[in-house]
Amino acid sequence: MKLAPCFAGADVLVLALPRGGVPVAFEIAKALHAPLDISLVRKLGVPGQEELAMGAVAAGNIGVLDQAVIRALAISEADVDRVTRKELHELSILEGLYRGRLPKREVRDRSVILVDDGLATGASMRAASLALKQQRPARIAAAVPVVAGPRVAVAAGQEVPVYGPGKVPIELSVNGQTYKTDLEPRVTLLDALRDSFDITGAKRVCDRGECGACTVLLGSKPVYACSILAIEAQGKKITTVESLMQGGRLHPLQQAFVDNDGSQCGFCTPGFVMACKALLDEHPNPSPDDLRRGLSGNFCRCGTYAGIRAAIAQVAQKGA
Ligand code: FES
Ligand code: FES
Secondary structure (H helix, E strand, O other), X not given: OOHHHHOOOOOEEEEEOOOOHHHHHHHHHHHHOOOEEEOOEEEEEEOOEEEEEEXXXXXXXXXXXXXXXXXXXXOOHXXXXXXXXXXXXXXXXXXXXXXXXXXXXXXXXXXXXXXXXXXXXOHHHHHHHHHHHOOOOOEEEEEOOOOOOOOEEEEOXXXXXXXXXXXXXXXXXXXXXXXXXXXXXXXXXXXXXXHHOOOOOOOOOOOOOOOOOOEEEEOOEEEEHHHOEHHHHOXXXXXXXXXXXXXXXXXXXXXXXXXXOOOOOOOOHHHHHHHHHHHHHHOOOOOHHHHHHHOOOOOOOOOOHHHHHHHHHHHHHHOO
């Protein structure tokens, strides 16, 4: 990737395709000293096989359809229509969520770099480019990260190490013990814990950073283990729910969950316990506002929130 010389002296704007394109675009914008914004697109998933794309839509009612996929899978016009309308609606909601009240960056006559985290069918990138063209930029460049053959690639003029795509040695510090193995760089911390080290307290539910069932502590911070790569967690202290019980006795927070019916099916519980631990470590007597913020990243489908709040109150009074 040698973007810097291509855009020397140009008025550059970097646009990320969320979510995957954002961290990549952030690095590019930083390296080029260019402003960063987003370009929203939605994949049109094949009905019943949503991981497959039959096209994409972008703001401004832009649609790109992959006719080869539609023909091969005999997808009806009605289905294409239904999915397109649904995704355009989603797009309008997301636009508000991502941008809030911030105005869009001016695109006209600027050099725009569209960034995604990879290209599969290319439909998302094509939809984003078509939407962008309507705003008359001077030129559009599409950028995606590549895994190069050599161990070092050049990014914006600087050499950066390349990890993978094969397995690389990984060393994690979990609950005070060191765990070593070889993993592909794409493996999440959650998968490494559960599948490689048999530390299964953190649960895989949504696997996309939405439910909190996989919450562990990285240092003192609660994080979604499903949304962090194992290689990123190296050199940091990882604490999972397994560390809480000592000498056969439940941690006071775990006991408080039992005493106050803070769990039902229990699937969210390890994540909630870790989120509560992080909250109480930081705020031993949390205010209602601390509680709201501290637990806002965890969902309980059984609705045990009242019990969880009572458990926190019990520990806050007695101390952990
Ligand atoms: S499994 Fe990680 S947030 Fe849901
Ligand atoms: S106890 Fe069932 S999801 Fe929370």
